[in-house]
Amino acid sequence: MTLHRAALTLLASFALVTTALADAPKADVSGSADHPVLKRFTGSVLAGYAQQDWEQRSFPDASGVSKTENDKFNRPVNLEGKATRLFYLGQLGKSPLEVFRNYQQALNAAGFKVTWQCESEAQGCVKAYFALDGYERAKGMRWAEGDVPGVGAEYRSSSWPLAMSISYDQARMLVGTLSSGGRTLNLLLFTSMAATEHTNRSATYIEIVEPKAMPTGQVTVDAKAIASGLQAEGRIALYGLFFDTGKTDIKPDSNAQLDQMVATLKAQPALKVLIVGHTDNVGSIDANLALSEGRAKAVVAALTQRGIAANRLQARGIANFAPVASNASEDGRGRNRRVEMVLQ
Known part of the structure; x- marks a missing residue:
């Protein structure tokens, strides 16, 4: 002192x-x-x-x-x-x-x-x-x-x-x-x-x-990382896919992430995946089921428009049944709102 x-x-x-x-x-x-x-x-x-x-x-x-x-x-x-x-x-x-x-x-x-x-x-x-x-x-x-x-x-x-x-x-x-x-x-x-x-x-x-959720989706997961995640874990969460609150229309800011998903699928022509939508726990279960499936379908539509065969993709929505973080905080809810690629 x-x-x-x-x-x-x-x-x-x-x-x-x-x-x-x-x-x-x-x-x-x-x-x-x-x-x-x-x-x-x-x-x-x-x-x-x-x-x-x-x-x-x-x-x-x-x-x-x-x-x-x-x-x-x-x-x-x-x-x-x-x-x-x-x-x-x-x-x-x-x-x-x-x-x-x-x-x-x-x-x-x-x-x-x-x-x-x-x-x-x-x-x-x-x-x-x-x-x-x-x-x-x-x-x-x-x-x-x-x-x-x-x-x-x-x-x-x-x-x-x-x-x-x-x-x-x-x-x-x-x-x-x-x-x-x-x-x-x-x-x-x-x-x-x-x-x-x-x-x-x-x-x-x-x-x-x-308290505030860290802005997510600022880093696009590239094709190599997607392939590695699918091989190691059988799934990978993609936070570079954007939707307005309560909406299913995929936003243009998602294009970079969609391009990397397409690159992965084109590099492995035999690969078939589920596109799975997830939500946080805000709202009713029925509404979140519809929202998560609608978003998954929007991603599948965007991938098929980019040349990926529809029979290689399936869309599913599971609302907030599989959280990866606590929904008690905004940060946790932000992590739970995601789209995943899952190996069929």
Whole structure:
């Protein structure tokens, strides 16, 4: 801990001899917005922002920070889904405690369930600052124009870089889950002085990971892989075949996958296969049986139009009777919605 603090003190001393290059940012970074479930503390500027449609982020679990290592969470949990990162620079004169308490109050009122929190060095907040690793967390974020200027006669000609200017000064962290719209969101919130006590501003960093199925069908299974899968397992799932929700018409985006299926069948003229449609568990069994068979028939029709003899293909639909993942999550349901080639 002493080495970390010494390094930060040295960095701060370099900032003190610089002339302020810019004022604090006056407007949000371009293209950013508060997360729909959590609005900003009044007067704050959304100075840093990033959002990935599907990403993996690391949060601490209920055991918090490591007791033996100064810069590690004890048992970090990797979470996957839509990830939003937000960095707010507070209004001049508003303390990190006031900001933290307001967020805490708003979250508790919304049913927030705490996984781990700290409010002092004794509870692990300084360690949490180093475990958070602002350099890594800031990768890929966009930043507003401006710096974090010092205040007072001694520091008004000094400034500190804006990017991820959290600190261990008055640090507090809150980690937990929040239910919204039938989903459970994972949230991490860290507040502190911005860069140093000499800025008289708070900094708030928030990460929100919301469950979402990874976009599938982005990789077409080529003819060689199809042949290998059929030989090894007797079947292969093909996620490069696309349909609108509740529809049986095969979409043009499926052409690349269809071409590879045709290549496999032409390379092995004696090969006969079942085209089997599968659904998730949303909807009635009867509707899903009809939907899965309709999609299988659409694939068979597309293959015959490409020159494959109809007597080599049979279409079957088995609804959600053969899942490959749990239907309890969107990711699992996405994996269960598939078309398979199965050896006859």
